[in-house]
Amino acid sequence: MNFDLTEERQMLQDTLRRFLRDRYTTETRNTIIDSEAGLSAEIWGELAELGVLGALFSEDQGGFGGAGFDIAVVFEELGRAGVVEPVLDTALICGGLLTELGDDDQRQLVEELIGGALHLALAHSEPGSRYDLDAVETQIVQNGSDIVLNGRKAVVVNAEAADHLIVSAREAGGLSLFVVPSGTAGVSLRGYPMLAGGRAAEVMLDDVQLPESARLGAGGRALSALEAVIARANVALAAEALGAMETATALTREYLLTRKQFGRPIGTFQALQHRMADLLIEMEQARSAVINAAGYLETDQRDKQIASARNLIGRAGRLVAEEAIQLHGGIAMTQEYELAHIAKRIVMTDHRFGDTDYHLERFIELSAA
């Protein structure tokens, strides 16, 4: 058994942590959140230059990583700093779909993406689909050699910044995916900021005409690729939440040591010490859950391990976010204090690709199978 990171991953972690500590201060991040774009093009370029995007792809895909632990290392650091830039959506999810399903032309996009020149968004979920990957009502109609899309996509993260949307639709036989350049006639966006930073949009598709070359992968066969990519996204989300939980715990520990009430640091009160102890225990459990999810990503245990990790992280994350706020008291409720953003990131992770209950249910189903 060896739970140490490889030398390369350790280097990546150190570099990224140092970069974000110096460059992605609370003030910088809050300015980015308040900005119209909701992300910083400059930071994005710098992340690409550091190799953060490349680390999410294997060598034959043009990167230098791509395994579960590469994902975990990158996203833990992004989570630690509360980064709102859409590394998950552009690189891991959409980049993953392009490498998995793309033809030569489409795979060209990955190269641009790794260089930092491109943004992408997955337009998949719909108003009624909650977390169910298979619930898609957007339809395609074949019009001669053209494809016509109609439907509505919900909470499409990074849609406004995206140069291309990857849109899912139902046709005979199952789910299909299409690469749709932004500005294509019939595509309209209603954009908005999200509570935990970043932006999303409702995407309306009204008679969107696409050439056959827009198709990503074989018609009606996209679901299993989508599941594989969302599995990777779930590893990323678990790791990101873990990083954010580390920050929340560290801030809380520091606060307990410095904040005085009734003439002594509040960390000397046993009632608070025991709760801090519980947080630290849950942090270790959360770390193990992320290791499991990352380590079993390419095995037949993938889905069960991921359901398990997301359920545990959902529970531990809620505990850590709520207790960190409670142990701080009022100051944690203020927008300008670091913890407010971090706590929101942790809790809102639960709303992407399945919440605690969803993954519990999935775990039960997979255990019974």
Place this chain on the structure above:
Amino acid sequence: MDLSYSPEEIAFRDEVRAFLDAKLPKEMSDVIRAGGELGKEGHDRWHAILNEQGWLAPNWPKEFGGAEWNAVQRHIFEEECAAAYAPRIVPFGLSMLAPVLQKFGSKEQQDHYLPRILSGEDWWCQGYSEPGAGSDLASLKTKAVRDGDHYIVNGQKTWTTLGQYANWIFCLVRTDPEAKQQEGISFLLIDMNTPGIEVRPIILLDGTHEVNEVWFTDVKVPVENLVGEENKGWTYAKYLLTHERTNIAGVGFSQAGLNAVKRMAKAEKHKGKPLIENPHFAARVAQVEIDLMAMSTTNLRIISKAAVGQAPGVEASMLKVKGTIIRQEINDLARRAAGPYAMPFASEAVEGDNMPVGPDYAGPVAAQYFNNRKLSIFGGSNEIQRGIIAKTMLAGG
């Protein structure tokens, strides 16, 4: 043992219902139901409607223009208001300052301030907390130094709820720095328009502005604005805090919140079925409902004691802890029920001429979840309350 309301209490409840039915403006309850905020005008309007009915000050004695309801009547009123999505009555003047003035204020202070609270002419805010003194209230540092017929006040208050609307603030200030912590504190009434006062907004993590910092720099306050005796403010502060504890369990809010969760979970579909039929979600809703049913009775047991003059002691702390846990759990369920549509920023999702984002109930739920983290922090945090309970039980009082 009789678990139901008496015929008189039922008649009273019907009267309250009829009043809310006739007088609560629908556009107001719609805003509250959707998780929105009223703003000063809305609060003033509801305040005036209640005042006209003579129900604005349920806890005041009749001699001061109150309704003088007992604890059960007040509870019924609060429950019905919550169920009807009536606005919260802003408590600072009515249920915090007024009891102090009625018990400890001079005749002049009573005659001047109490009618202005009822009429809505004055909007009061609270100057208790300070940056260094949260639940440890007695460690406050804001100073008031006597200079002829004035006090000169210097210092900073924080978490001043709706201070942006207030024209008066009641403050705890240190008038004797040499005295032991809880002595040497005085209770001052300060006109917010006095030079040297600055109100700075604090934006909370859900993006709302409901609390403020209030800074005092050489603020001159006439000595007649002192309540009671100099250096005896702690006594008045403690008296005020016991009055702050009305409706501490928040049963009505929890019940309304739980109803909302059930409505949402009926509308939301999970794998083609209403979410409310999902066993995991349903189990969590059931658990909190079971807790709430019991707490509702715990609350009534304590209230019925209070109605016959037995002041609640440690029971108030128990209701605070359990009541906030239940409310926060309901907020968490609401957030989960909304699914991915909990992610948009609330004000964007709810407001504007733009196409709405997601179902109308989903917009505010995550913001409310975060905002209501405050319930277990303010008014004496749950840790402080647990300390009080443990001390009473383990040290025999």
